[in-house]
Amino acid sequence: MDIISEELNQKYNIVLASGSPRRKEILTQAGLDFTVIKSEGEEVITNSDPSMVTMELSRQKAIEVYDRINGTYEASSDIYAKEKPIIVIGSDTVVAIDGQILGKPKDEAEAVCMIQKLQGRSHSVFTGVTIVLQSGEAENTVTFACETKVHVYPMSNQEIENYVLTGEPMDKAGAYGIQGLFAKYVEKIEGDYLNVVGFPLSAFWRELQKMLNR
Amino acid sequence: MDIISEELNQKYNIVLASGSPRRKEILTQAGLDFTVIKSEGEEVITNSDPSMVTMELSRQKAIEVYDRINGTYEASSDIYAKEKPIIVIGSDTVVAIDGQILGKPKDEAEAVCMIQKLQGRSHSVFTGVTIVLQSGEAENTVTFACETKVHVYPMSNQEIENYVLTGEPMDKAGAYGIQGLFAKYVEKIEGDYLNVVGFPLSAFWRELQKMLNR
Numbered sequence: 402m403d404i405i406s407e408e409l410n411q412k413y414n415i416v417l418a419s420g421s422p423r424r425k426e427i428l429t430q431a432g433l434d435f436t437v438i439k440s441e442g443e444e445v446i447t448n449s450d451p452s453m454v455t456m457e458l459s460r461q462k463a464i465e466v467y468d469r470i471n472g473t474y475e476a477s478s479d480i481y482a483k484e485k486p487i488i489v490i491g492s493d494t495v496v497a498i499d500g501q502i503l504g505k506p507k508d509e510a511e512a513v514c515m516i517q518k519l520q521g522r523s524h525s526v527f528t529g530v531t532i533v534l535q536s537g538e539a540e541n542t543v544t545f546a547c548e549t550k551v552h553v554y555p556m557s558n559q560e561i562e563n564y565v566l567t568g569e570p571m572d573k574a575g576a577y578g579i580q581g582l583f584a585k586y587v588e589k590i591e592g593d594y595l596n597v598v599g600f601p602l603s604a605f606w607r608e609l610q611k612m613l614n615r
Numbered sequence: 616m617d618i619i620s621e622e623l624n625q626k627y628n629i630v631l632a633s634g635s636p637r638r639k640e641i642l643t644q645a646g647l648d649f650t651v652i653k654s655e656g657e658e659v660i661t662n663s664d665p666s667m668v669t670m671e672l673s674r675q676k677a678i679e680v681y682d683r684i685n686g687t688y689e690a691s692s693d694i695y696a697k698e699k700p701i702i703v704i705g706s707d708t709v710v711a712i713d714g715q716i717l718g719k720p721k722d723e724a725e726a727v728c729m730i731q732k733l734q735g736r737s738h739s740v741f742t743g744v745t746i747v748l749q750s751g752e753a754e755n756t757v758t759f760a761c762e763t764k765v766h767v768y769p770m771s772n773q774e775i776e777n778y779v780l781t782g783e784p785m786d787k788a789g790a791y792g793i794q795g796l797f798a799k800y801v802e803k804i805e806g807d808y809l810n811v812v813g814f815p816l817s818a819f820w821r822e823l824q825k826m827l828n829r
Contacts, residue, residue, distance in 0.1 A: 405777050431799055549803075554817060563619050584809055585645055585820045589763075594808040595798055603768060606799045 406432030409488075409609075418466035418491040423580070423599040428490075431602055440465045440491070451497035452546040455529030460544050463491025463531035467540065486535040488609075494599045496575025498524040503575045512565045515576035520586070521555035526575070526597045530605055534612050541615070543608055547601035549592030551579070556586055620646030623702075623823075632680035632705040637794070637813040642704075645816055654679045654705070665711035666760040669743030674758050677705025677745035681754065700749040702823075708813045710789025712738040717789045726779045729790035734800070735769035740789070740811045744819055748826050755829070757822055761815035763806030765793070770800055 409415070415435035417428060428435055440462035448454050467489040496503040498518055506512035529546040556564075564583065570576035577583040579590075579597045595602045623629070629649035631642060642649055654676035662668050681703040710717040712732055720726035743760040770778075778797065784790035791797040793804075793811045809816045 405774075427798075430795065432796060554821065560619075579808075581644065582646060584641075584816050587807070587817050589806045590808060591805050592803045593801070594793075594804060602798050603801050607768065 410434040412485060413488045414485045416466060416470065416487060416489045418462045418489055421492075421599055423578075424492060427595055427598060427600045427602050431606070435490075438466045438470070449500075449502075451495050451502050451525070451527045452529070452548065454502065455493045455495055455527045456531070456544045456546045457529070458493035459491040459529035459531040460542070461491070462493065463489045463533050464542070466491070467533045467535075487533075488535070489533040490605070491531040491533075492528060492600055494526065494528040494574050494596075496524060496526050498522075505572060505574055506570055506576045509565050509571075512570040512576040513561055516556065516561045516564065516570070517558075519553050519575065519577070520561065521553065523550050523552040524575070525550055528596045528599060528601050530601060530608075532605070532609055532612060534609075541612055543612055545604065545608060547593055547596045547604050549590055549594070549596045551590050551597060552588040554586050554588045560586070624648040626699060627702045628699045630680060630684065630701060630703045632676045632703055635706075635813055637792075638706060641809055641812060641814045641816050645820070649704075652680050652684070663714075663716075665709050665716050665739070665741045666743070666762065668716065669707045669709055669741045670745070670758045670760045671743070672707035673705040673743035673745040673760075674756070675705070676707065677703045677747050678756070680705065681747045681749075701747075702749070703745075703747040704819070705745040705747075706742060706814055708740065708742040708788050708810075710738060710740050712736075719786060719788055720784055720790045723779050723785075726784040726790040727775055730770065730775045730778065730784070731772075733767050733789065733791070734775065735767065737764050737766040738789070739764055740806075742810045742813060742815050744815060744822075746819070746823060746826060748823075755826055757826055759818065759822060761807055761810045761818050763804055763808070763810045765804050765811060766802040768800050768802050774800070 415433055417424060417435050417437050418440050420437060420439040442461060442465045444458055446454055448457055470487060503515050506515055526549050527546055531544040534541045567582055569578050569581045579587055593601045593603060629647055631638060631649045631651050632654050634653040656675060656679045658672055660668055662671055684701060717729050720729055740763045741760055745758040748755045781796055783792050783795045793801055807815045807817060
């Protein structure tokens, strides 16, 4: 059976464990109603493989928020007051080039350096996703990661500086937003576009259907 | 020299020869100020190759609008009153599968048929673009086309019907909007994402730079 967004909204309390405005937009675009509860724990990375890192961080975020909601059960929080099972979604995105992980730039100078690395060649974007689905007293947890290759046209230093001056890079992994002004410089991608924006919607949708049909 | 959007807005009157809301959004996202003047001529197709069709139609749209603006020169229209050279942009997008071109669906039944064809496999989206750049008494014209491969997950008839009922397919080539609810069903793409939305911004940007630097 295929569950459509409206059914999902009626049957579950969906929680996004991420404050990213891009993730909120993507899930809203998919027709989902959800609450945002940001994870607060320190991110612990035990891996250097970018795909594994994003899975690990997505799981930490989702489980922390799931446990936090469960801890407030007695206090009958808004989430629980609705008496529906919870779905918590955790997600983490990194940009990787030559085995190096690029996070969010600390300042404009670092943003310039990151884009100088990315221009004129291809790199990978990884997003890890963890879905925690409450089922009675227990829960099911699924974690996966998606990779998309992104090819960036050669950029002059002037173009890079102009781009950084727009302020767009500052809150973004790899110092660019494919959905913003940087789209001018993206030659092509291989993989899911929304994965680069920050959330692999179609893969998430299929994993969620599988979990619900189990 | 790289021309950035602000310079372009100052130096040229940019005209988009298309009423598509998606194209307007993409050019706005790129920081361009422009006027929309829709072409009104009948579309004449002399070709069956999808790439050639989109180039042909984009050229017809751009040239019709360019000539129309030039014809109103004496009447000193708003466009000409600014006394800047004109850039006219024409564009056309089609979806192609097994050599067949899918345009906009006539009704919901046709939209269902189109998506039944597209689900569970890959197809191509072609967008043709023509840029007419005024240069003194003459003009330079460049036409090109971009192809993006789109892989759609298998969809059940229920999913297809639910999607068509949202109304999203009705004004779109191939009966889907990758930037809308259909994103749930797009496994991956190879090529430029915005090309699928309706305008290959990064290729356009490079072609325009080349024309301006000639």
